[in-house]
Amino acid sequence: MHYLVTMSFILSLFMNTTAQAVADFSGNWSTTWGKGSLISNMILQQSDSSVNGSYTYQGGNISGKVQGHVLMGTWYQQDNGARGTFSFTLSPDGQSFKGRWRNGASGPWLKDVWNGVKY
Template sequence: MDSHFKRLIALFLLLLTGSVYSQGITGVYSTDFNKMTLYQNGNQVTGTYEYADGKIEGTLSGTTLTGWWYQTNGKGRLTFVFKNDFSEFTGKWGYDNNEPSSGWTGKKIADLPDAAKSKPAMNDPEALNVSGTYTTDFNDMALTQSGSTVTGTYQYADGRIEGTLNGNVLKGMWYQNNGKGKFEFVFSDGAASFTGKWGYNDATPGGKWDGRKK
């Protein structure tokens, strides 16, 4: 094999590798927690998965993604280590601030159309921001948003909430000194108000819980 042919082979492999890497993480994966769709914007990665309204946010360094997962029943840290072509990953997860230790693996099953790849990150400054104080059916509520994660307190039975915002819909859990349960708030444009529902424990929310920003 002459040197010219070797150079052509090397160039072809380099171009092929660059093409694979340009695809990045963005795509649909089959994982231990059902189907997951990931979006990459620079080194920031966001995604959703079909288990307990799951969301993830993380930072990619090389082929390693570290970040957080959020579900209606909890949240915690994660670490995914991808193959060089991002075709699959081996990962771990843990609750809250605990070191990830439980298995979470996935394999890419589809790429996304170019239009879908431009989806903004969850912490995009142009995304809806629901932070503020609201007058609600359960007295005043103060909400704080960080990325897609929303926490808050309200002046009824030492109430607090934790949830995940997807578009203009906030879903999560409420906690009081007399119980807990699921809730769902649908915010208006600009987050000036919301219409919501609540329920006890794992029951589907059905009780009225509306609010308007003060």
């Protein structure tokens, strides 16, 4: 009986740790979007599951939340007033992400991707 209680406790600790683990998007990224023709450097800082950062194109700012290996949030470009939402999925090695984006808070995702490589 003691063995079952101990194993149940250890298993519950492992499951809680696994469920709470989030990917780390912090760092410097070289990103491309559109049809791959637009290139912008992005710097992201992460605290727990919250991510904030900036990118060089049009004075861009980005913020979001990480769940598992996916970062979802909003982007805003100071220079032209454009804004929208995004979703980035981090690769298993944490060195790249594949993303999608759209203008505004809803509606269809654009066919163009927003991908990044850590440098």
